[in-house]
Amino acid sequence: MSTTESPATGIGPVEGASQYTVDNPAPLIEAPRARTKKTPKSTRGNFEMVAWLFMRLSGVVLVVLVLGHLLIQLVLDGGVSKIGFAFVAGRWASPFWQVWDLLMLWLAMLHGANGLRTIINDYAERPNTRLWLKGLLYTATVFTILLGTLVIFTFDPNIR
Amino acid sequence: MATPVMEKSDQAPEPGFADSPYITVTFRVRRFNPEVAAEATWEDFQLEIDPKERVLDALHKIKWELDGSLTFRRSCAHGICGSDAMRINGKNRLACKTLIKDVSPEKPITVEAIKGLTVLKDLVVDMEPFFQAYRDVMPFLITKDTNEPTRERLQTAEDRERFDDTTKCILCAACTSSCPVFWNDGQYFGPAAIVNAHRFIFDSRDEAGEQRLEILNDRDGVWRCRTTFNCTDACPRGIEVTKAIAEVKRALITRRF
Ligand code: HEM
Ligand code: SF4
Ligand code: FES
Secondary structure, eight states: OOOSSSOOTTSSOOOSSOSOOSSSOOOOOOOTTOOOSSOSOOOOSSHHHHHHHHHHHHHHHHHHHHHHHHIIIIITTTGGGGOSHHHHHHHHTSHHHHHHHHHHHHHHHHHHHHHHHHHHHHHOOSHHHHHHHHHHHHHHHHHHHHHHHHHHHHOOTTOO | OOOOOOOHHHHSOOSTTTTOSOEEEEEEEEEOOTTTOSSOEEEEEEEEEOTTSBHHHHHHHIIIIIOTTOOOOOSSSSSSSOOOEEEETTEEEEGGGOBGGGSOTTSOEEEEOOTTSOEEETTEEOOHHHHHHHHHTOOSOOOSOOSOOSSOOOOOHHHHHHTTGGGGOOOOOTTGGGOHHHHHOTTSOOHHHHHHHHHHHTOTTOSOHHHHHHHHTSTTSGGGOOOOOHHHHHOTTOOOHHHHHHHHHHHHHHHHO
């Protein structure tokens, strides 16, 4: 019925004649970041493999750490109402909870940061967007890890 | 089992055409023609068709009887050549292996080009990036002995069985174009390339498995797979695609540690 000559009834409502013709076609809707002969450059090293393994191994440890943490903080012994300066000070008096929290901090931050890195790799199309998003992510991660570590090691229960 | 006999009762011609097999089905096709408009649009076609026919038959009917400008690829029409992968009701399938009755013909059946590849016209996409990824895994037998073979390269039935599943690939791109990672970043090798690397990595006669593993250890290699399983669902050959990818991941890890 409709052919390419007649104003294509089949191809959406086009008012009058289309501005596009056989000799002047519309731009194609390109797929994001297509693979070509030259891109992407092949990479060396095992970084992605180590990152992949780390997600799974840290995940297993985080199950224990995070669920234990939530249980202690939110459920046992009166729930959230008990949390206060004294409660935190009491727990951090023991090296066991210091190590627990330190480990949880590092693993959760690195796990979360690497997860977000994956998401940025998936979604950011332009190299510049990637660069900025990752820069922001790494800065925030390093800052949080350092600050958290500092607090755990230098926490002073007698502060006023 | 009993000898097969003609079941007379079923074969008897119906009186008149009282129960015609034909039903009215709406096909909602994603059209794109850069020579006419810059955007893709949906177009509905109504057909009287036997629901036991395939979606490909419906597309033929549309092209031959309603709108000759409808553009799609097909060659064998029997699930062998891999030309007519498309997104039917939101799922990647081969039009030639999909019966209309299996894709709820009561409602409009949507037919689109596969995602993640540039659409050239209607249902035809540019397959070049897909085949580039395929070529990049070196999908051919490589041996260290470069002399002309003087006899057949033998292998045991078990060795052949090891990679049997991945020999079935027809390179239709249904898996790769169903993968959300590929949709967003076409630099990912994609399931089909990994399946075809698996075909040789686990072939006892091939000697470049290590090289192919290294290629897939790339930033855009197997580690980008998020085990979504869309590829396994999409494969018209029933290949366990996600499992093949997992086997390549495992081979990479066990080879290192
Ligand atoms: C409860 C224990 C946890 C387990 C077992 C776990 C496990 C995992 C695994 C296996 C992945 C990789 C998924 C993939 O490669 O497809 C992942 C991704 C991720 N995780 Fe966790 N995780 C846990 C806790 C956390 C925590 C506490 C955070 C936040 C700090 C987090 C943030 C993320 C993010 C942002 C991703 C990336 C999401 C994605 O890949 O789609 N996870 N997790
Ligand atoms: S693995 Fe299956 S879906 Fe993927 S290209 Fe091969 S035949 Fe098609
Ligand atoms: S036309 Fe050949 S696979 Fe469908």
